[in-house]
Amino acid sequence: MQALEERILRDGRNLGNGILKVDNFINHQVDPALMDMCGREFARRFAHVGATRILTAEISGIAPALMTGMHMNLPVVYARKSKPVTMPDTVYLTVAPSHTKGRMVELIVSPEYLARGERVLIIDDFLASGSTILGLVRLAQAAGSELVGIGALIEKDFEGGRTALTHLNIPVESLACIISMDNGQIIFKD
Amino acid sequence: MQALEERILRDGRNLGNGILKVDNFINHQVDPALMDMCGREFARRFAHVGATRILTAEISGIAPALMTGMHMNLPVVYARKSKPVTMPDTVYLTVAPSHTKGRMVELIVSPEYLARGERVLIIDDFLASGSTILGLVRLAQAAGSELVGIGALIEKDFEGGRTALTHLNIPVESLACIISMDNGQIIFKD
Numbered sequence: 246m247q248a249l250e251e252r253i254l255r256d257g258r259n260l261g262n263g264i265l266k267v268d269n270f271i272n273h274q275v276d277p278a279l280m281d282m283c284g285r286e287f288a289r290r291f292a293h294v295g296a297t298r299i300l301t302a303e304i305s306g307i308a309p310a311l312m313t314g315m316h317m318n319l320p321v322v323y324a325r326k327s328k329p330v331t332m333p334d335t336v337y338l339t340v341a342p343s344h345t346k347g348r349m350v351e352l353i354v355s356p357e358y359l360a361r362g363e364r365v366l367i368i369d370d371f372l373a374s375g376s377t378i379l380g381l382v383r384l385a386q387a388a389g390s391e392l393v394g395i396g397a398l399i400e401k402d403f404e405g406g407r408t409a410l411t412h413l414n415i416p417v418e419s420l421a422c423i424i425s426m427d428n429g430q431i432i433f434k435d
Numbered sequence: 436m437q438a439l440e441e442r443i444l445r446d447g448r449n450l451g452n453g454i455l456k457v458d459n460f461i462n463h464q465v466d467p468a469l470m471d472m473c474g475r476e477f478a479r480r481f482a483h484v485g486a487t488r489i490l491t492a493e494i495s496g497i498a499p500a501l502m503t504g505m506h507m508n509l510p511v512v513y514a515r516k517s518k519p520v521t522m523p524d525t526v527y528l529t530v531a532p533s534h535t536k537g538r539m540v541e542l543i544v545s546p547e548y549l550a551r552g553e554r555v556l557i558i559d560d561f562l563a564s565g566s567t568i569l570g571l572v573r574l575a576q577a578a579g580s581e582l583v584g585i586g587a588l589i590e591k592d593f594e595g596g597r598t599a600l601t602h603l604n605i606p607v608e609s610l611a612c613i614i615s616m617d618n619g620q621i622i623f624k625d
Contacts, residue, residue, distance in 0.1 A: 258521075266521040273522070274512045274548040275497075277505035304493045304513075307465075311498050315467035322464045323494075327536075331448075331456040332463070346517075358464040 246286050246420040249398065250433050252279060259426050263373075263401060271370055271398065272305035283420055284312025287368060287396045290418045291317070294393040296366035298322060300359065300381050302352055309398050310368040319366075322359060324352040324384060333357065337387045341380030344373060352380045354388070361389035372397035372419055375406030382413065399423065402434060436476050436610040439588065440623050442469060449616050453563075453591060461560055461588065462495035473610055474502025477558060477586045480608045481507070484583040486556035488512060490549065490571055492542055499588050500558040509556075512549060514542040514574060523547065527577045531570030534563060542570045544578070551579035562587035562609055565596030572603065589613065592624060 258266040270276040287309070299321045301310035307323050314321040328336060332355050343350045359365070365385045369378055378395060385392055392415055400407065400419030403426070410417050422434040448456040460466040477499070489511045491500035497513050504511040518526060522545050533540045549555070555575045559568055568585060575582055582605055590597065590609030593616070600607050612624040 260521065264520065268519070268521050268545070269547070272519075273515060273545060274510050275501060275504070277501050277511060278508065280501065281505055304497070304515075307494070307497045308501050311465060311467050311470065311501060314465070315471055318468065320464050321467060325463060325494075329458070329462075329536075330454065331450065331458050346519075355458070355463060357459070 246283065248279065248282055249421045252276070253399070253421055254431060257431060259429050259431055261429070263404065263426055265399065265401070265423070265426065265431070267399070271308070275308050280308045280312045283309050283398055284314075284316045286420060287313040287418070288316035291366055291394045291396065291416070294366060294416065295364050296393050297364045298359070298366070298390075300324070300354075300365050300367050300385060301369055302326075302377055302381060306369040309370060313366075313368050313396070320358075322354060324354050324381060326350050326352065328353050337384045339380045339383045339387070341376045343377070352377070352384060354384045356388065359385060359388040359390055363388070363390040364393045365390045366393055367395045368397075370398050372400040372406040372417070373404040375409035378406065379409060394418070401426070436473065438469065438472055439611045442466070443589070443611055444621060447621060449619050449621055451619070453594065453616055455589065455591070455613070455616065455621070457589070461498070465498050470498045470502045473499050473588055474504075474506045476610055477503040477608070478506035481556055481584045481586065481606070484556060484606065485554050486583050487554045488549070488556070488580075490514070490544075490555050490557050490575060491559055492516075492567055492571060496559040499560060503556075503558050503586070510548075512544060514544050514571060516540050516542065518543050527574045529570045529573045529577070531566045533567070542567075542574060544574045546578065549575065549578040549580055553578070553580040554583045555580045556583055557585045558587075560588050562590040562596040562607070563594040565599035568596065569599060584608070586610075591616070
């Protein structure tokens with residue numbers, strides 16, 4: 246998506262070691278108009294998959310998932326990283342390695358909001374190694390939900406996440422696909 | 436706001452001890468259409484304050500703040516509770532007691548996105564004791580920003596947060612104001 250790629254080139258920072266700083270418009274400061282455009286684009290790309298619920302992970306997945314949910318008229322569930330007192334005693338929990346935190350994090354969903362028969366569309370900010378998204382996939386599978394699609398704002402193609410998702414045999418869409426961050430550059434596919 | 440009050444009565448749960456479970460539509464599962472309505476209402480109520488930036492706290496403030504930002508055409512900044520690797524070495528940090536977590540949490544904002552001369556509107560999910568919002572107030576003050584308004588989806592009037600904010604002498608708006616949760620009930624003001 247051209248508007249997102251242009252924003253990455255303008256305001257994103259390649260910090261080296263594959264780390265892309267996008268906290269000007271995605272994950273500390275958020276540009277609502279850009280997120281709205283991204284949500285509309287995800288809604289267009291996934292219009293045919295028959296999703297009944299959107300699943301994401303707190304924290305930075307919330308903005309794109311919420312806007313996608315608005316344009317698809319679907320509820321959004323965000324996996325929590327710690328269990329609040331308002332959650333039932335028995336939950337779905339998985340662990341996934343966090344690239345930015347350098348440790349394992351928990352992803353927790355209440356069975357109240359992810360159930361057998363749901364058709365789940367996963368939306369997140371990044372598709373890098375795929376480890377967070379695979380955590381969300383395991384939660385959906387544990388709940389007996391069916392996965393119908395995966396969308397990420399930004400894909401780091403060189404970290405292999407798409408390959409790690411191939412076995413799911415569902416559409417995987419990213420709005421900006423980066424094929425190289427070598428030598429301080431940010432190079433998009435095509 | 437009638438739609439929010441009706442939703443609280445329908446899907447909220449009074450868990451006792453002043454704890455209101457709203458994770459069906461605000462803070463685990465999110466209803467994007469309802470959040471959009473709430474954002475539009477905040478935009479209407481704060482249309483006159485001349486805000487240049489919206490400030491909230493991760494995690495559950497993000498949805499209402501994002502929708503308010505969309506309707507006011509303003510950037511949204513969410514204070515982080517841990518410092519990611521992409522944040523500069525020197526930041527604004529304060530600590531605030533968390534009612535639901537039973538401990539102090541950090542609230543962190545990068546000086547890149549909160550600066551002298553900004554006119555800051557704070558939006559959060561709850562106004563209870565006011566401790567999280569007062570933490571955001573301290574961050575804005577540390578940055579030299581001017582506070583121009585405070586909005587919360589749900590106010591728990593009996594926890595005294597509004598009184599704790601009086602000294603700021605700025606408009607404080609809530610979209611659903613609960614005056615009592617005694618005996619398992621949820622009673623709104625008026």
